Amino acid sequence: MLWREGDLDPRANPPRPRSSSYCSVRWVSRGGTLEQALEDALAALAPMQADLAELRATGGRFDFFAGLFSQQTMGVVLPPALLADLGAAGVEMQLDLYCGGART
Numbered sequence: 001m002l003w004r005e006g007d008l009d010p011r012a013n014p015p016r017p018r019s020s021s022y023c024s025v026r027w028v029s030r031g032g033t034l035e036q037a038l039e040d041a042l043a044a045l046a047p048m049q050a051d052l053a054e055l056r057a058t059g060g061r062f063d064f065f066a067g068l069f070s071q072q073t074m075g076v077v078l079p080p081a082l083l084a085d086l087g088a089a090g091v092e093m094q095l096d097l098y099c100g101g102a103r104t
Contacts, residue, residue, distance in 0.1 A: 021060075034066055034076055042085055049089065056090050063092035070099050 001024040008015045029037030041064065045052065052062055064086075068076065076095075086093060 034068070035078060035082060037066070038064065038078070038082060038086065042089060042091075045089065052090060061092060062090055063094055065094040065096070067096045067098060070097070073099075 002022070003009075003018055004021045005019065006017050009018050027037060027041050029040045031037060031040065055062060068074070
């Protein structure tokens with residue numbers, strides 16, 4: 001999903017220009033863990049660090065979103081090195097936990 005500031009928002013009634021830009025990319029990791037998915041995504045984004053730094057410097061935000069679904073209590077441990085790499089890349093991490101319900 002992608003839109004740019006100034007594009008018409010077709011969901012608005014009446015349609016009006018968007019006030020910000022937005023891009024969303026669904027990431028499929030080679031591994032089955034959140035940790036591996038984050039490591040893979042950071043590696044894929046490494047060549048774009050200058051562009052991402054410019055995005056942040058001009059008021060933009062860059063984040064990873066993960067939805068975790070479980071029927072029971074669970075935990076996720078992210079090692080300090082990975083957290084440091086996320087921070088160095090300027091990534092904000094969003095985690096949504098969905099417990100006990102079916103994924104829709």
